[in-house]
Amino acid sequence: MIPFLLKFHERYDLRQTLECGQIFRFQKHNNDAQIYYIPLKDRILKIFQKNDHILEITSNKNQDLKPILSTFFRLNDDYQQIQRRISIDSLMGKILAATNGLHLLKQDVFECTISFLLSQCSNIPRITRNVNNLAEQFGTPINFDNQQFYLFPTREQLLSVSEQQYVEMGFGYRAKYIYNFVQNTPNFIKKAINLENPSKNHSKNPSENHSEILTGIELNQALQNIQGVGQKIADCVQLFGFGDLSYFPVDTWMRKFMIQHYFNDKKASIKAIRQKGQDLFGKWAGYAQEFIYHYARSYENLNNSKS
DNA sequence: ATCCAGGCATGCA
DNA sequence: TGCATGCCTGGA
Structure with missing residues (x-):
């Protein structure tokens, strides 16, 4: 498989970028510190830091890889x-x-919102454990590079999960926030998810097309209308998810x-x-x-x- | 054993 | 508006 090259004019430090706390789901290669795996939307990325300016990326799925990487790595x-x-x-x-x-990364909005809902009064190891449990229990398994990975579950995959199941996973009082967010996902979030996954959702639901694409203060307010999202988490989702x-x-x-x-x-x-x-x-x-x-x-x- | 953590919702001044 | 308190769990 031919790796996809990302060249940066300025320095790119993959380790700092992933380990700075902005993103929770990534995995170090077993015996090469220059390689990380990241589940991103519908695929697994294998990322090799070739030098200070070049990342080499391979994936189990190459369709639309270029625009997806361009967005995720914020090449602009x-x-x-x-x-x-x-x-x-x-x-x-x-x-x-x-x-x-x-560098900052532009994450998936759905995963980002759930991750930061889980972050309150918690810590990075626990949050990481929580989101990985979600993926392993409800996400799609992907075999890649002779290893088993799990995509973050889609909203559809989580719709049948009960609040009690989240409690049993150790989410504590955050369980009801996650449950409520999945069951009552606001239209502006659905819209963002659909825009980010153009290959899916060809069947458009007309009732969901009234909502404008929110930005700025309006977006921040809309995020805070989600149960369990206050100022801090709204800011995180707006920054890391909406970019x-x-x-x-x-x-x-x-x-x-x-x-x-x-x-x-x-x-x-x-x-x-x-x-x-x-x-x-x-x-x-x-x-x-x-x-x-x-x-x-x-x-x-x-x-x-x-x- | 308490205490408090990558906050939020609620109730009260 | 601003401040205090409870909230699930789990690590120190």
Whole structure:
């Protein structure tokens, strides 16, 4: 199979990109640190970091691979310009140097929403376990590269799953959020899913075509109308799922970092911190957030005894 | 053993 | 509007 080459003008660091916390479902190759597998929508990607600028990608399915990869890897982002804009002071310069090569990914909206619904009051290992359990129990198995993988379940595959089953999977009080989201998926989400999977859904349901494609504040409000989605999760889905780079999700890590470095008021509210992020970094606040988040977790001891 | 975690919904001032 | 509290589970 001929690998598909993705060439980046600036540096691309696959490991940082996948391990920075923006995405939960990826898998390291057993004995090659340069290779990762990612289940993406209807296929499995095998990604090899050939050098600082080239990714080699093979998949079990090559149909529409080019546009799918272009979207997922955000090939149209001007990384250099983004870095320049975010480099507002020496601290950010230091962070940009440390995270150079970390890129955002544009994830599947359905999977992204469920993943972040599961994220509240949890931690990355547990969230990863939860989403992998969902895939293994309800997703389509794919044999690829002599290994068994599982696609993230489609909405249709989850429709028959009960709230109790989610509870038994250890989702806790998040079970009802997932159940409700699957059963009552808002039209703007369905629309996003259909647009992202053009090969499916040839049969259009006319009743679902009234809704406009939401953007900006309207999209953020619509996301927060989903049970279990507040400001933070809405921002994550808007950034990672819908690809709106101007959003700046503030979780406890971001809060600690921002207060330490950019606030005199040590009790600054989430709302104020979120606003500050957008004021400082403008339309690329989302990239800034991810650089900071990864840096803060990896290199800075924010009064939290983790290494 | 408590305590709190990549928040949210609810109730109360 | 802003703040306190409970929520499932599980790891420290």
